Amino acid sequence: MKLTFLGATQTVTGSKFLLEDSGVRILVDCGLFQGLKEFRLKNWRPFPVDPASLNAVLLTHAHIDHSGYLPVLFKNGFSGPVYCTPGTRDLCEILLPDAGYLQEEEARFANRHGFSKHRPALPLFTYEDAKNCLKHFKTVEFNAPLHLGEALKIQWIPVGHIIGASYILVQNKHQSLVFTGDVGRPDDILMNPPHPIKQADYLVVESTYGNRRHSPSDPWEDFEGMINTTIKRGGIVLVPSFAVGRAQHILKVIMDLKAAGKIPNVPVYLNSPMAIRATEVFCDHLDDHRLDENSCKELCRVAKFVTSVEHSKALTQKTEPAVIISSSGMATGGRVLHHLKSLVTDKKNTVVFVGFQAAGTRGEALIGGVDQIKIHGNYYPVRAEIRYMENLSAHADGPELIEWLKQMNSSPKRTFIVHGEPAAQDAMRRNLADFLHWESQIPKYGESVDLN
Numbered sequence: 001m002k003l004t005f006l007g008a009t010q011t012v013t014g015s016k017f018l019l020e021d022s023g024v025r026i027l028v029d030c031g032l033f034q035g036l037k038e039f040r041l042k043n044w045r046p047f048p049v050d051p052a053s054l055n056a057v058l059l060t061h062a063h064i065d066h067s068g069y070l071p072v073l074f075k076n077g078f079s080g081p082v083y084c085t086p087g088t089r090d091l092c093e094i095l096l097p098d099a100g101y102l103q104e105e106e107a108r109f110a111n112r113h114g115f116s117k118h119r120p121a122l123p124l125f126t127y128e129d130a131k132n133c134l135k136h137f138k139t140v141e142f143n144a145p146l147h148l149g150e151a152l153k154i155q156w157i158p159v160g161h162i163i164g165a166s167y168i169l170v171q172n173k174h175q176s177l178v179f180t181g182d183v184g185r186p187d188d189i190l191m192n193p194p195h196p197i198k199q200a201d202y203l204v205v206e207s208t209y210g211n212r213r214h215s216p217s218d219p220w221e222d223f224e225g226m227i228n229t230t231i232k233r234g235g236i237v238l239v240p241s242f243a244v245g246r247a248q249h250i251l252k253v254i255m256d257l258k259a260a261g262k263i264p265n266v267p268v269y270l271n272s273p274m275a276i277r278a279t280e281v282f283c284d285h286l287d288d289h290r291l292d293e294n295s296c297k298e299l300c301r302v303a304k305f306v307t308s309v310e311h312s313k314a315l316t317q318k319t320e321p322a323v324i325i326s327s328s329g330m331a332t333g334g335r336v337l338h339h340l341k342s343l344v345t346d347k348k349n350t351v352v353f354v355g356f357q358a359a360g361t362r363g364e365a366l367i368g369g370v371d372q373i374k375i376h377g378n379y380y381p382v383r384a385e386i387r388y389m390e391n392l393s394a395h396a397d398g399p400e401l402i403e404w405l406k407q408m409n410s411s412p413k414r415t416f417i418v419h420g421e422p423a424a425q426d427a428m429r430r431n432l433a434d435f436l437h438w439e440s441q442i443p444k445y446g447e448s449v450d451l452n
């Protein structure tokens with residue numbers, strides 16, 4: 001087996017690993033680079049191997065940094081199958097066309113304001129490109145073996161994190177290799193704990209929060225206090241939220257608080273068409289998470305779903321106490337901006353950010369305490385209470401990753417640390433050495449290793 005690292009090296013996005021074995025060429029994950037420009041530019045460069053030469057793509061899960069390069073791969077000549085679990089396929093059907101739409105929006109915006117070097121600015125891929133690539137998806141159930149070529153057996157094993165997420169176990173007659181994808185948390189509010197890896201000769205492990213320990217504070221207590229305080233002031237709680245995963249976590253917390261009578265029965269609105277569909281997908285995959293069918297139906301009832309633009313606009317006029325969940329999660333775009341404009345200027349209201357806020361985003365600026373915020377070309381004074389809650393993460397933290405790996409029957413021969421910023425990867429490497437006595441490597445972009 002030969003393994004080449006084509007993304008998520010010394011960064012958390014762009015996951016792509018090329019595996020070659022006895023004439024078969026597969027790409028494990030096909031993620032988009034996101035965040036800093038130096039990484040985003042990589043999305044535009046020619047792919048290092050001819051896409052037409054690949055036999056298949058395997059996806060660990062649906063997040064865009066693991067799946068979002070697929071439309072580009074197809075545009076450039078790949079025509080094979082994309083194998084993944086049914087949950088991953090369902091979420092990709094929501095996420096990929098939306099990503100294409102956003103690429104088109106960005107190109108339109110750049111053309112209108114003339115700030116692109118390229119005239120006209122073109123989208124990396126379109127809504128239609130994304131729709132086309134979805135036709136090539138083939139689903140494989142968790143744990144069921146898929147045989148590729150003459151020698152390879154591949155399995156998707158549940159790993160929590162989000163619906164459909166798995167680690168991928170690849171075996172030939174002599175060797176086994178595991179790609180962890182993103183690893184969920186043992187005590188996640190909604191998702192099942194990640195299944196342990198029994199054995200792997202070679203391991204490619206994520207390290208997103210390798211240098212972090214998540215806050216031990218209780219999300220129910222945090223939300224209870226914050227909602228009650230805001231309602232007493234006559235204000236609205238606005239939660240900018242990622243549509244897949246995080247929005248469902250918040251609905252679950254609010255559902256429990258209402259059931260226990262810990263918050264008054266104020267209206268809750270879910271104003272994100274993507275989050276609404278992701279919540280419905282949740283109910284289609286009961287085995288992937290901790291909720292039973294009834295609780296799942298209840299999760300869909302706890303909020304009023306805001307689908308139409310008219311309803312969304314009407315909601316921005318609302319002044320009575322309420323909770324509004326809307327995307328995007330870092331307030332970089334989407335319907336949440338309209339709510340932010342009308343709510344951030346009044347000290348009655350609370351804006352609570354619930355996930356990682358990347359550098360340069362409005363979310364990061366607001367958490368950092370700016371006194372005005374620019375939205376759609378205008379500045380708005382920040383008077384609302386701004387809160388940040390980091391206890392709803394869907395990623396295992398450093399100690400949780402070590403505890404998860406400790407369950408392996410034997411140490412891998414070689415371990416490769418990917419999907420983390422340099423500081424997180426370095427902490428992960430030290431933790432593996434200190435707690436498990438494993439040597440590990442941090443591969444560079446384009447590096448190949450022979451695993452025979």
Ligand SMILES: [Zn+2]
Nearest residue numbers: 061063161182
């Ligand atoms: Zn993920």
